[in-house]
Amino acid sequence: MSQSSYDVPAKGGFSFDLCKRNDMLIQKGLKSPSFLKTGTTIVGLIFKDGVILGADTRATEGPIVADKNCEKIHYMAPNIYCCGAGTAADTEAVTDMVSSQLRLHRYQTGRDSRVITALTLLKKHLFSYQGHVSAALVLGGVDITGPHLHTIYPHGSTDTLPFATMGSGSLAAMSVFEAKYKEGLTRDEGIKLVAEAICSGIFNDLGSGSNVDICVITKGNKEYLRNYMEPNPRTYVSSNGYSFTKKTEVLRTKITPLMERVEITEVTGEAMEE
Amino acid sequence: MGDSQYSFSLTTFSPSGKLVQIEHALTAVGSGQTSLGIKASNGVVIATEKKLPSILVDEASVQKIQHLTPNIGVVYSGMGPDFRVLVRKSRKQAEQYNRLYKEPIPVTQLVRETATVMQEFTQSGGVRPFGVSLLVAGYDDKGPQLYQVDPSGSYFSWKASAMGKNVSNAKTFLEKRYTEDMELDDAIHTAILTLKEGFEGEISSKNIEIGKIGADKIFRVLTPAEIDDYLAEVE
Numbered sequence: 313m314s315q316s317s318y319d320v321p322a323k324g325g326f327s328f329d330l331c332k333r334n335d336m337l338i339q340k341g342l343k344s345p346s347f348l349k350t351g352t353t354i355v356g357l358i359f360k361d362g363v364i365l366g367a368d369t370r371a372t373e374g375p376i377v378a379d380k381n382c383e384k385i386h387y388m389a390p391n392i393y394c395c396g397a398g399t400a401a402d403t404e405a406v407t408d409m410v411s412s413q414l415r416l417h418r419y420q421t422g423r424d425s426r427v428i429t430a431l432t433l434l435k436k437h438l439f440s441y442q443g444h445v446s447a448a449l450v451l452g453g454v455d456i457t458g459p460h461l462h463t464i465y466p467h468g469s470t471d472t473l474p475f476a477t478m479g480s481g482s483l484a485a486m487s488v489f490e491a492k493y494k495e496g497l498t499r500d501e502g503i504k505l506v507a508e509a510i511c512s513g514i515f516n517d518l519g520s521g522s523n524v525d526i527c528v529i530t531k532g533n534k535e536y537l538r539n540y541m542e543p544n545p546r547t548y549v550s551s552n553g554y555s556f557t558k559k560t561e562v563l564r565t566k567i568t569p570l571m572e573r574v575e576i577t578e579v580t581g582e583a584m585e586e
Numbered sequence: 587m588g589d590s591q592y593s594f595s596l597t598t599f600s601p602s603g604k605l606v607q608i609e610h611a612l613t614a615v616g617s618g619q620t621s622l623g624i625k626a627s628n629g630v631v632i633a634t635e636k637k638l639p640s641i642l643v644d645e646a647s648v649q650k651i652q653h654l655t656p657n658i659g660v661v662y663s664g665m666g667p668d669f670r671v672l673v674r675k676s677r678k679q680a681e682q683y684n685r686l687y688k689e690p691i692p693v694t695q696l697v698r699e700t701a702t703v704m705q706e707f708t709q710s711g712g713v714r715p716f717g718v719s720l721l722v723a724g725y726d727d728k729g730p731q732l733y734q735v736d737p738s739g740s741y742f743s744w745k746a747s748a749m750g751k752n753v754s755n756a757k758t759f760l761e762k763r764y765t766e767d768m769e770l771d772d773a774i775h776t777a778i779l780t781l782k783e784g785f786e787g788e789i790s791s792k793n794i795e796i797g798k799i800g801a802d803k804i805f806r807v808l809t810p811a812e813i814d815d816y817l818a819e820v821e
Contacts, residue, residue: 412685419653419677 351519353481354395356450359502362459362530363452366506367395370521389425392453397479398446427453427460439468481513481520592712611737614717618663622748623721625732629770629800630723632661633777651797659797659805663750664718693724697733705739725799752784
């Protein structure tokens with residue numbers, strides 16, 4: 313008689329055994345894990361000729377900085393970019409998926425993608441997951457109908473705004489925008505304002521930090537300024553960085569290859585026969 | 587795929603071991619408008635006749651040569667609506683590959699997946715085979731490539747090939763004219779001359795379509811003005 317199936321479901325399908333265990337643990341007083349804070353400052357604004365998006369570059373895992381220089385501005389279409397706050401995996405996956413759908417749509421229609429299309433595809437997806445896909449996005453782009461800027465919340469609601477901020481540093485950045493934004497900004501003024509807003513988030517919010525990324529989208533053109541500003545450079549005790557002056561003497565050199573060198577020869581495949 | 591009433595395949599073997607439906611599909615292809623492709627040393631060109639059923643049809647709205655990816659294009663002979671469906675499926679497959687592996691799909695892979703779709707329709711319930719043969723032209727890391735895919739789902743790599751009404755004349759012409767070290771522009775001239783061989787009436791930029799891809803790996807359909815230039819050079 314075999315000792316089989318302690319935790320193999322009898323007939324396939326979901327096994328609810330662990331749910332019982334979780335309930336028992338909660339009853340005994342264990343606190344279930346809470347959501348990780350979003351820890352980002354992302355902003356966008358509409359200027360005279362188009363849209364400028366900005367983001368910080370810190371990715372956090374609780375109290376630890378997981379990535380000091382990550383990319384939060386995601387490509388959606390040649391004329392549309394999207395900043396993402398929230399769970400990094402969720403923002404990456406959802407923007408990747410919608411960018412793929414937009415590309416197929418472009419082939420079918422033969423036209424450039426519109427920002428409202430990206431917006432609707434994103435919000436439908438997020439709503440159908442009832443907020444469990446934790447992605448808060450700032451979507452901006454310039455299409456045939458002009459420049460557009462939208463915010464999308466994890467539950468699927470959206471706003472259309474002339475300037476927007478999201479993430480844990482959003483209040484710090486919004487204070488800068490509310491004080492200094494005006495319509496008809498030039499490109500340089502717009503970039504300066506966006507950089508200022510992101511810096512405000514970087515310096516005043518724990519969840520945001522490192523560098524400033526900026527993306528400028530105008531009609532027919534886009535500029536991705538990666539690490540536009542680096543207000544937090546690495547500093548070393550000595551201004552020259554580390555250098556090891558005392559050199560060790562080399563007495564003997566012996567190199568042992570740890571991996572076999574494999575020669576790969578290509579065999580061209582034959583075409584199928586009928 | 588297929589109504590629940592028809593869970594059996596409509597494509598069945600004949601006593602001689604042939605799949606008669608596929609033979610008929612090839613006949614449908616053979617009565618379609620001529621199309622051809624030539625692989626040059628530095629690119630691929632595909633071309634087709636664009637005979638419209640009446641002078642009242644707006645020829646700008648008809649596009650027989652389609653993009654599957656930025657570096658792969660396709661042309662057909664046979665039934666237009668079947669072609670549309672295949673193009674849509676192929677584009678989706680190329681996009682899925684790109685999402686999964688984050689690299690542009692190699693030409694052979696896309697051809698294989700399209701051929702698999704065509705084969706599925708010869709072995710499923712309640713559906714008929716596609717009435718098109720495709721010529722897929724692409725340029726990837728392995729260089730320029732030209733593939734033909736038939737309604738049965740079999741595919742071949744060609745240096746030069748033709749399909750449709752005038753296939754035997756066109757292939758003879760291509761066999762004589764083809765050289766291994768042909769350049770893309772020569773190939774375009776040869777393609778035009780081959781189309782001219784069996785053309786009824788006056789050949790012009792309004793009743794042929796040409797698509798090309800060079801070492802820049804960008805597939806483009808030539809504009810009527812560009813076709814006029816090539817036609818003038820050929821004269």
